[in-house]
Amino acid sequence: MTGIFDALAADRGRLERASAAQRVAEVLREHITEGRLAPGTRLSEEALGEALTVSRNTLREAFRLLADQRLVVHELNRGVFVRILDPSDVADIYTLRLALETAGVRALHSAAPERLAAVRAALDRAEAAEAIGDWVTVGTADLHFHQAVAGIAGSPRIDECMARLMAELRLAFAAVPSARGLHAPFLRRNETLTGLLESGAIDDAEVELTGYLNDARAVIVRAMTGGA
Amino acid sequence: MTGIFDALAADRGRLERASAAQRVAEVLREHITEGRLAPGTRLSEEALGEALTVSRNTLREAFRLLADQRLVVHELNRGVFVRILDPSDVADIYTLRLALETAGVRALHSAAPERLAAVRAALDRAEAAEAIGDWVTVGTADLHFHQAVAGIAGSPRIDECMARLMAELRLAFAAVPSARGLHAPFLRRNETLTGLLESGAIDDAEVELTGYLNDARAVIVRAMTGGA
DNA sequence: GCTAGGGGATTGTGGAACAATCCGACAAGA
DNA sequence: TCTTGTCGGATTGTTCCACAATCCCCTAGC
Numbered sequence: 165m166t167g168i169f170d171a172l173a174a175d176r177g178r179l180e181r182a183s184a185a186q187r188v189a190e191v192l193r194e195h196i197t198e199g200r201l202a203p204g205t206r207l208s209e210e211a212l213g214e215a216l217t218v219s220r221n222t223l224r225e226a227f228r229l230l231a232d233q234r235l236v237v238h239e240l241n242r243g244v245f246v247r248i249l250d251p252s253d254v255a256d257i258y259t260l261r262l263a264l265e266t267a268g269v270r271a272l273h274s275a276a277p278e279r280l281a282a283v284r285a286a287l288d289r290a291e292a293a294e295a296i297g298d299w300v301t302v303g304t305a306d307l308h309f310h311q312a313v314a315g316i317a318g319s320p321r322i323d324e325c326m327a328r329l330m331a332e333l334r335l336a337f338a339a340v341p342s343a344r345g346l347h348a349p350f351l352r353r354n355e356t357l358t359g360l361l362e363s364g365a366i367d368d369a370e371v372e373l374t375g376y377l378n379d380a381r382a383v384i385v386r387a388m389t390g391g392a
Numbered sequence: 393m394t395g396i397f398d399a400l401a402a403d404r405g406r407l408e409r410a411s412a413a414q415r416v417a418e419v420l421r422e423h424i425t426e427g428r429l430a431p432g433t434r435l436s437e438e439a440l441g442e443a444l445t446v447s448r449n450t451l452r453e454a455f456r457l458l459a460d461q462r463l464v465v466h467e468l469n470r471g472v473f474v475r476i477l478d479p480s481d482v483a484d485i486y487t488l489r490l491a492l493e494t495a496g497v498r499a500l501h502s503a504a505p506e507r508l509a510a511v512r513a514a515l516d517r518a519e520a521a522e523a524i525g526d527w528v529t530v531g532t533a534d535l536h537f538h539q540a541v542a543g544i545a546g547s548p549r550i551d552e553c554m555a556r557l558m559a560e561l562r563l564a565f566a567a568v569p570s571a572r573g574l575h576a577p578f579l580r581r582n583e584t585l586t587g588l589l590e591s592g593a594i595d596d597a598e599v600e601l602t603g604y605l606n607d608a609r610a611v612i613v614r615a616m617t618g619g620a
Numbered sequence: 621g622c623t624a625g626g627g628g629a630t631t632g633t634g635g636a637a638c639a640a641t642c643c644g645a646c647a648a649g650a
Numbered sequence: 651t652c653t654t655g656t657c658g659g660a661t662t663g664t665t666c667c668a669c670a671a672t673c674c675c676c677t678a679g680c
Contacts, residue, residue: 446665
């Protein structure tokens with residue numbers, strides 16, 4: 165009998181109006197992760213407040229939200245700047261990714277089947293985007309794929325942690341010139357990993373995942389140090 | 393020649409004064425994690441601002457910081473409340489803890505020896521506090537012990553993630569009446585785990601850690617559901 | 621007993637003002 | 651020329667105030 169109410173409750177979040185600070189943060193977040201705001205850019209309170217027609221108070225609250233997500237850094241009396249990731253940041257992101265995605269793989273046997281299906285669905289989206297050469301979408305789908313892998317664990321906190329990491333990773337991708345060549349080699353390995361998961365080979369999947377992430381980390385770190 | 397400057401640069405963080413919002417958040421955080429502010433308490437902007445002699449704007453910025461750490465929840469047009477953890481939250485915290493601490497254990501062989509020493513040091517502090525019956529300190533040292541285990545990974549993000557989780561856990565502990573009987577049985581297992589780590593038995597340590605956290609989770613969840 | 625509506629209290633947001641701080645420019649001295 | 655001291659503009663940090671939006675509780679009316 166409560167099925168209807170549960171279904172409605174799932175959409176509860178959608179009707180909660182967002183505060184102005186949240187909306188502002190959302191807009192800025194998009195601009196940052198899409199690369200339209202280059203890392204290191206100073207976000208002037210006055211200029212941004214005027215551009216978005218919000219008060220400084222509201223803008224400062226939005227800055228706090230973004231600082232939490234590590235998309236901007238707040239320097240006292242100097243203002244907020246779009247975060248600049250250095251190679252050690254990227255390496256660290258991959259360390260945490262490995263821990264979270266491994267947790268997902270290990271939870272495979274006790275997880276709901278939908279979670280594994282979500283992994284396959286994300287993979288399909290990535291390959292569909294690859295087929296038409298839409299590399300921006302490929303990058304997005306790849307991130308969603310890995311979120312789905314970690315999501316196997318069924319842990320809200322792991323999901324949130326991964327979401328933050330993926331947002332940070334976009335910052336790194338924005339710093340790498342050719343994102344197209346970056347993702348292509350790894351799609352095949354996504355396919356391999358998914359196959360292992362679907363066959364229930366947890367240990368093999370874990371080995372594959374570890375090697376995958378270590379390789380990806382090396383590629384990106386090299387691109388960052390070599391490119392800049 | 394640059395050695396001196398490098399050493400000074402390492403202490404750079406210490407001279408950055410904290411903003412009023414950060415100081416306010418720090419004070420509130422202590423009160424919350426020490427249990428002086430009961431979960432569910434409403435934090436009125438006006439009353440708190442007057443008590444701490446800060447303006448509402450500053451207080452609101454502090455609230456954003458605390459909301460990030462999940463110590464308070466912000467409900468639109470209703471205000472902020474000290475977070476109330478339910479059993480599913482605690483269970484989820486332990487899921488993430490397991491992932492992070494496992495990452496530490498697995499990094500054992502490639503970690504600096506100081507990190508393992510930090511684990512032993514935290515354990516010693518806990519046992520010293522136990523000897524004099526200071527159970528509050530035991531609880532704190534136990535949290536530090538587990539942070540040290542995760543810290544073996546040497547990842548700043550893992551460290552920060554664990555620190556947040558431990559702050560959340562204090563909220564749960566505050567809800568459990570007798571914290572004294574809660575920690576005692578697990579000190580022995582901390583000792584066991586440390587011994588396995590020091591002997592380099594990664595796989596055994598991982599098994600012990602997994603069992604440990606699952607048992608601890610069950611104890612706390614039972615205390616929460618039974619006590620309330 | 622239940623619904624509808626009103627009033628008070630609190631938060632959300634904007635705006636202004638002043639202090640504190642930073643940064644660059646310029647000048648003075650070695 | 652290089653370093654150091656000082657000044658002034660620009661920006662942030664913080665406070666205060668005002669008003670709209672919203673929520674919650676209480677009461678009136680059915």
